Amino acid sequence: MKSSFAGLAEAIRKADSILLTTHSGPDGDGLGSVAALARAMRNQGKTTFILLPDAPADRYAFLDPNGEFRVFPQHRAEAEARTWDLGLVVDTHQKTLLGGVDDWMKDSGIRTLYFDHHPLSPDFDGTEIYGDATAVATGCLVYKLLVDELGWKIDKEIAGSIYISISYDTNSFKYLRNDPDALAICADLIPYGVDTTWVYRSLFASNPLRKARVLGWVLSHMEFSEDGRLASVSIPHTVIDEFKVERDDLRDAVTNILEISGVEIAAVLKEMAVGEVRISLRSKGNFTINQVAAAMNGGGHALAAGCEFLGPLDAAWDDLRPRLTGVMADAPEPSGA
Ligand SMILES: [Mn+2]
Structure with a gap:
């Protein structure tokens, strides 16, 4: 992964037309990043098109x-029109996580660059x-x-979109990993006119009632390992x-479970369709879990x-459980509580 963005900036400068995408089940970070980049590119007179692997949540x-x-493949013809x-x-x-958008771009002969903050996957x-x-x-x-490498001007909309990205991925500034960068960037963005209260309301305080109701079900059906450090729920x-x-x-839901005292690792298994289980894993910090996801053809932080x-x-649980207990057995006992 290239930590200097000079090559990326050069490619963007030279391009007149740019397609943008992010992962399926798009979230505040991916969508905020795409929206900020597209706006900044259009401000420079470039043509942009945002083609997502699936539709964003309301x-x-x-x-x-x-x-x-726009959503792939429904709007594919629109993208292919130029x-x-x-x-x-x-x-x-x-x-x-790309639902074929990357393959379509490559098949169409479009030079494709990646810009990410996830650890480099061995399958890539x-x-x-480019990233960090x-x-x-x-x-x-x-x-x-945009600011350091391209030297482009930020405006209110770009500032808002980047603020949304950072606000979302830090879960409203809870997960800062002791890194002052995110706060320093937000401190720079807010004076452009970002309404931080509105962002909070939109991202974190506009849940549909059904989300609270199903959370009730989830929290009543948690299971714990004997030592209480592994919590899981199968839906x-x-x-x-x-x-x-x-x-x-x-x-x-996985965060709500992780936040229980004594829990070190939380797992939520969601049977979204019959025979199709999505697994979310979170750790409080004493154990890493992305190697478990990678071993099951997933990935993450x-x-x-x-x-x-x-x-x-x-x-799914029979496959996952020994991997997670293995992680906790292999790692040294955490010091302190
Ligand atoms: Mn992210």
Whole structure:
């Protein structure tokens, strides 16, 4: 992963038309980063097109006031109506999270660059990847690219989108990893007119009622290892159906479980469709868990990762549980409580 963004900046400067995308189940960091980059590029007279692997959840509608988010493959013909000088994938480089958008870009002969803050995956077969795995959000990298490397002017909308990225990936500034960068960047952005209260309300205080209801189910069905350090919940498809749950509704459940005293690792297994289990893993900090996700063909950060399991819910847990207990057995006992 290239930590100097000079090559990325050069490619963007030279391109007149740029396609942007982020991971499936797009989140505040990916969408905020894409929105900020697209706006900054358009301010420079470039043509942009945002093509996502799937539709964002309703809570992100506020990030797209002009209806520029397009979905692949539904809007593929629209993208194919012209040629593109460059494709830019942000906030992921994991093929399984791109829903074929990356393949389509490559097949269309579009030079594709990646810009990410996830640790480099061993399966990644490209070379043009820029980023920094120590950054708390891709939004921090976008700021550095636009301001430090490209020297472009920030405006209120760009500032707002980057602030949304950072606010989202730090869970409203809870996960700063002792790094002052994110706060320093936000301190710079707010004077452009970012309404931080509105961002908080939009991202974290606009939950659909069904999200709270299904969280009630989740918290009543947790299971714990004997020592209480591993907490998990398996959500069958019948429950997903009953509560009319959408993927985004269950995103925070794993954090609610992790925040229980004594829990070191939390796992949420969601049977989104019969035989299709999405697994979210979080660690409080004493153990890394992304190697477990990677071993199950997923990936992510050291303390926040995920993967997919094809098969019954019970089989997913039987596969996952020994891997997690193994992680806790291998690592030295945490000091202090
Ligand atoms: Mn991110």
